[in-house]
Amino acid sequence: MSEPTAPRPVLTIENLSVVYEADIPVTAVKGASFQLAAGEILGLAGESGCGKTTLAYAVNRLHKPPARIASGSITFHDAGGRDIDLLALESEQLRAFRWAQLSMVFQGAMNALNPVITIRAQLEDVLKTHRPGMSKTQRRERAADVLRRVGVDPDRLRSYPHELSGGMRQRVMIAMAMILEPQVMIMDEPTTALDVVVQRDILREIVRLRDELGFAVIFITHDLPLLLEISDRIAVMLRGEIVELGDATTMYREPKHEYTKKLLGSFPSLSGSRGAFIRTGIDEGEAS
Ligand SMILES: Nc1ncnc2c1ncn2[C@@H]1O[C@H](COP(=O)(O)OP(=O)(O)O)[C@@H](O)[C@H]1O
């Protein structure tokens, strides 16, 4: 937490509302507004059903009927200083934009890998689609490199998903989300299904990669204490609304909203004190 948050915004969400059109419409996201800075890890917390996944899908424009964006704007600020109105993109432009600029690791993503295709082919497919100019050799090198970065031995390129552990499959999904070097990655409960040891290894990896590569992350989980470990700022969601948004250290010391206080008290933290295992001494202090 010694570094100041980078000032350049990469994503601006304003007054975003998402409705599920049913007999009785459900407004799952209500007027959400926030800005994501380049290189920042923004945590999005809130208990199950509060609208986190709905928000994540809408930001990526991956929401499907009956979900509908009822109001608001989503603006991406690219590295060249251009503002991109995501809600105005045509489907073709959107396809080119996703993965390349803004990628997403879904809840349970590790089960989304195609079971009959090798890890190499799945990684290289993204490159074939988005980087048609790349040679076969370049694709192979990039796939191996990105796998290595997320802590998976490139030997695994030959493997099929079922030959990998859940943790490794999730790392592969993170590799896939990173392969085009997007500026923003949205991660929705990426480690929730994993055991605590694997979970903390992957979280540490995500923070390290962010430090190294400078992408921004919206990290979503129902576990607020866990978010306090890795986030620069945190948004707390309650019944579709962001009720508190602020610096993670400040929120840990002085939560303002009653609901934030409740969330802080309701989970056993992975380590006890904020930043004990991730922020300080990435290679040391592995309390056992
Ligand atoms: N397909 C759907 N149709 C109607 N309501 C939905 C649908 N999917 C989610 N919801 C509702 O939207 C709200 C938010 O869900 P979700 O975004 O999945 O929350 P979270 O990710 O925080 O657990 C919930 O009340 C849920 O019941």
Ligand SMILES: [Mg+2]
């Ligand atoms: Mg969810």
